[in-house]
Each structure stands twice: as C-alpha cells, then as structure tokens.
Amino acid sequence: MIVTQKQIGENTALLADTVPKTWRYLLDHADRLGARGSVIYRGKPRFSVFGVGAYTFAPWKVAISGFYKSLNFMKVGPMDNKPVVLDDTLYFLPCQEETEADFIMALVRSPAFTELLGAMVFNDEKRPITAELLKRVSLERVADKLGKIEEYHAFTQTAATGAPSPQAGRRSVVIADH
Template structure:
C-alpha cells in the first residue's frame, strides 16, 4: 500500500465484473475507502480532477476503446494491462480517435 491508497477520491472498477462500470468514490465518514485486490482504481486528492477524469473514462470514446480490447469471456476481463492502454491526456486534449469517432 502506498499514499495512493489513502487519498480521499477514487475512480474504481471491478476486475471481475463483466461490465465497464467506473465508479467515483469519495470518503465515507471522513475516511478513505480501501479496496481489495479485485478492484482497480485511480486516486486523487482533488475532487474536481477526480470528477473530470471520471467523465473522461465514461465518455463514448473511452467506453468504445475499452470495449474493443476487453475479452469478456476471461475470468478477469478487466485488468491493468487493458486499463493502462488508454492515454487519458490524449483523450482530454481531443486527440484520441476511435473507429466509432473518425476525425
């Protein structure tokens, strides 16, 4: 566990889920939420940055991208190697293109 574990804002997704469903999680009773090893997450100190990133991850471009590379028949279809393929900075700058959204 590192400092990231105890940050107040997180965007989480379950690795065992058969659905792309990111969740924005804040503190509960002024304490950070901690996940087990089946959950992948990004952590944030700033709520606004967390909300902006959450919107990016739930954008049609991001969902389309992930849907194209997730193998849903696997026991753990959502894994770090898949999640790390998306360049959030490029997506935020509008430089990210999917097959569904030609430029």
C-alpha cells in the same frame, strides 16, 4: 478492515504501542493470519498486507471491478472523513480532490474512452478488466480528443510554473494496480 501498513515493508510491530487493541486482535488471530500461503508475505513483517502505498489512502478514487464484464467506473469518496480502502479485485486511479475525480469520471465514461477500451475487453476471461488493459489507454489523449486538454494539464502540472505536480505523469497509467 485492518490495514496494518501505509507502505509495503513498514514495521508492523509499532502497532503494539500505537494501537494496542488492534495489536491484541492480530495476536489473537496470528495462527490464521500467519497461514496465508502467498509468497508475497515471505520475509515481510508480521501481519503485512500488500498493495498499499500513498494511493491507497487518497481521499477520492475512480474505480472499476476487474471481474465485471461491463465498463462501470465509479467515483468513491471518503466516508466519515476517512478514505475508503479498496481491495485487490478493483483497479483505481487515486485523486486528491472531488473535482479531479469528477474530471476523470467524465473521461472514462466518455464514448471515446468506453468504445476504445470496450473493443479490447475479452469477456470470456475470468477477470476481463486488468491493469495492463487499462494502461493501454491514455487519459491525456482522451482529454485532447474531448477538447479538455487544458483541464487535463491543470490536474497534472502546475500552470504558473509549468513544473510537474506530484500527480504529473500518472495519467498515462490509467488505473493504479494494487
């Protein structure tokens, strides 16, 4: 998969100099790529993609499919020392370290989390798992219920200073919507 940007709106013309073979491929398929009908591409640089940001390139992710009827979270790690980029049918929480991903996996696979989230899933929907649904459950409260609140805080703020880490606050938003 070609990911042409690291941030939404980033200038894709720079690819011509940095990855000329990829740029040639994009130009060779410009008619097809330019025919994408979604309004999200209007007014954006040529060959833009959507749903990219720092979270896209996090080395570890805890992911779930929006289409599955079951709550099957998976830990996704790097392949060949490169982050795996997920498509827009999945929701995920980006993690910087495997230990963080393991901790999140323990929370989302706990009975406290799965029973609560499972009660809110409507299996008749085409996409029963949604970002809005996932955002309704606080991982901080789940960690507290499981007696893991100190570990939760260790991942979300600097213990020595009490100052928020770059990841602080995102745990109430369970899964990144990309």
